């Protein structure tokens with residue numbers, strides 16, 4: 001087995017028992033990255049020099065006998081909307097130019113403190129707006145299982161890089177599904193924590209009341225490990241709060257005696273055959289594991305969640321993106337006639353089409369004469385959605401549903417029908433509206449070799465229970481293999 005193929009837990013074991021050094025592990029992962037990148041294009045920035053230096057420092061700490069935890073010396077990839085001090089952070093937008101943040105996102109600061117080593121910054125849809133990783137100023141990322149397909153989005157680069165084993169894990173962000181959907185398309189596990197579980201400090205904002213950082217890994221136990229580091233209270237993010245500390249110790253009793261619900265209304269919607277088969281397979285596995293499968297009814301969510309989410313996300317996006325004016329960040333036009341002209345020129349040339357579309361929609365939705373009718377109405381529907389979930393969870397422990405109605409689509413297919421693209425988020429975005437946790441897990445491969453992922457969701461703060469249920473699902477459904485459908489290679493690199 002090559003070093004780059006190791007999952008987080010085994011890599012940590014190897015480093016602890018001195019089978020290899022952090023520098024060797026980093027070099028193996030970087031070589032894998034270099035070999036795959038021309039085909040997959042998952043990264044915006046590779047941090048070879050910085051990562052090698054951090055790996056060397058990690059080896060020195062270990063040699064000195066310092067108390068090294070599980071993340072000591074482990075390479076990681078961050079979605080490029082996580083601020084990294086001194087390392088270019090673009091949110092995949094031209095408007096940020098070569099902006100190097102003067103501070104670290106808390107999530108990255110926690111990983112770094114635990115000894116993790118930065119391998120690169122991952123491609124994404126610009127400002128996390130999208131679900132295919134095609135809407136990036138740096139071009140699209142390709143799905144490493146089939147290069148003609150998208151990896152999903154917006155955290156597509158992180159998912160693709162983890163699936164192709166550039167690093168044992170990566171971080172993404174999820175505003176309406178951006179961790180769970182690409183995890184499903186790429187055949188990795190992706191976890192969106194409860195809103196408030198992981199600090200958003202230093203995450204470039206899209207929809208602040210919805211955004212949440214979370215990990216991708218190639219097995220569930222690794223997600224436990226990463227969450228035990230990320231789930232710290234942070235006074236720098238007022239939405240990050242803690243009633244107690246959460247224990248992310250893996251426990252396999254996950255599903256016995258539990259109730260897992262299917263959503264009545266969702267059963268009327270069409271799913272691609274492999275997704276429907278995945279649902280059937282998983283239902284059986286859940287019953288075999290000693291859980292009871294029940295049904296819940298979520299009529300408000302089924303009918304209104306998509307419109308509610310897009311009204312809120314676009315409204316928040318338009319406010320959050322007001323700061324990009326050519327003065328404070330990266331891209332500017334030095335020869336503009338005046339301030340107003342500069343704003344106009346910078347924003348016209350700096351933002352991509354999808355971002356502009358959302359800024360314009362968000363401006364209209366919150367405009368004083370219409371605000372009550374649209375934005376305020378959407379906040380009320382959001383409350384109804386949260387209440388509907390809360391009632392459902394009185395009678396069930398988890399809800400099982402798709403992460404997407406389809407397998408990874410072909411590159412270029414998603415732009416064909418805007419409404420269809422937004423509607424495809426129906427299964428993921430209600431979770432963000434209610435601030436719930438959601439686990440995207442692997443269920444097997446379709447006949448065409450593409451991974452089939454589904455989603456398990458739980459009530460707020462049930463994060464650890466959800467991951468424990470994930471352990472049972474992984475044991476019974478099997479773990480994914482490393483993606484290797486790379487052009488010009490026989491069976492992978």
Ligand code: GLN
Pocket residue numbers: 128129130131153154173174175176177178179206313425
């Ligand atoms: N596809 C959704 C959107 O475009 C979700 C994106 C996300 O979670 N960042 O808003």
